[in-house]
Amino acid sequence: MHPEWATYLRVLLAIHIGCGVVAFVCAPVALLTAKGGKTHRRWGKIYFWAMTGVAATALILSFMLPIFFLAMVAIFSFYAAFAAYRILFLKEMYEGGRPKTADWTAAVITVLSSFLLFLLGFLKPGLMAVGLIQVAGHTVSIVSIVFGLIGMRLGQASLANFIKPPTEKMFWWFGHMQGMIASYIAAMTAFSAVNLSHWFGAAWWVWLWPTIVGVPTITIWTTYYKNKFSPRAKVAAS
Numbered sequence: 001m002h003p004e005w006a007t008y009l010r011v012l013l014a015i016h017i018g019c020g021v022v023a024f025v026c027a028p029v030a031l032l033t034a035k036g037g038k039t040h041r042r043w044g045k046i047y048f049w050a051m052t053g054v055a056a057t058a059l060i061l062s063f064m065l066p067i068f069f070l071a072m073v074a075i076f077s078f079y080a081a082f083a084a085y086r087i088l089f090l091k092e093m094y095e096g097g098r099p100k101t102a103d104w105t106a107a108v109i110t111v112l113s114s115f116l117l118f119l120l121g122f123l124k125p126g127l128m129a130v131g132l133i134q135v136a137g138h139t140v141s142i143v144s145i146v147f148g149l150i151g152m153r154l155g156q157a158s159l160a161n162f163i164k165p166p167t168e169k170m171f172w173w174f175g176h177m178q179g180m181i182a183s184y185i186a187a188m189t190a191f192s193a194v195n196l197s198h199w200f201g202a203a204w205w206v207w208l209w210p211t212i213v214g215v216p217t218i219t220i221w222t223t224y225y226k227n228k229f230s231p232r233a234k235v236a237a238s
Helices: 007-032 038-064 068-089 091-095 101-123 142-163 171-200 204-229 231-237
Strands: 132-135 138-141
Touching: 007 038, 007 171, 038 068, 038 171, 068 091, 068 101, 068 142, 068 171, 091 171, 101 138, 101 142, 138 142, 142 171, 142 204, 171 204
Parallel strands: none
Antiparallel strands: 132 138
8 A cells, every 4th residue: 555545545455455354264164164054155155245345346446556467367366256156056057057147248258358368478568567487588477377377267167168058967066166266266366465575576476376286276176076976986885
């Protein structure tokens, strides 16, 4: 926060930080409690709306300041939580149900903004101003490139399910948990970037270590539950 900031910017930043703290605290409670239980649902909803506040204030601040990198990151990081929340209402896609217009719109916006984030990492790395490295004599923003790829993957995965209905009955379970964990990785990234950058500047690993740790965690978790839910595993258990 800069001394010359207007009062409304200070208020927005305070709300942004407050929502971020709530999300940061609520997510572990939702993740560690019994899935589908009252406690899980309650804290999960609080987490989702806190992330909504984080994204909304981040978007406003990004255009006011302006920091376009923040705007595009806010879109894809919020989409992870949005898609995870919405998929609970789209379980019927397994039996021919269709997504709503809002689902299509959010996924398309995420893919397009993430593609722009990816391109700017190559074409305008200085505009991104974080995670700058040299590749074959050219400066690129590795953070922008990686986040752009992640955002495109999130949106593309949703669009693939919208276009071709899922054949796996528990698709919503995996989509919900993957999205929630991915959004928490984004929250952890913001926390890391704000605090560690005081000592290490805009180093790429300050932004990417939560992703480096989190993506394998999601993969391991998904593999475990796919094996658990597979018909073969149920037969062996019986």
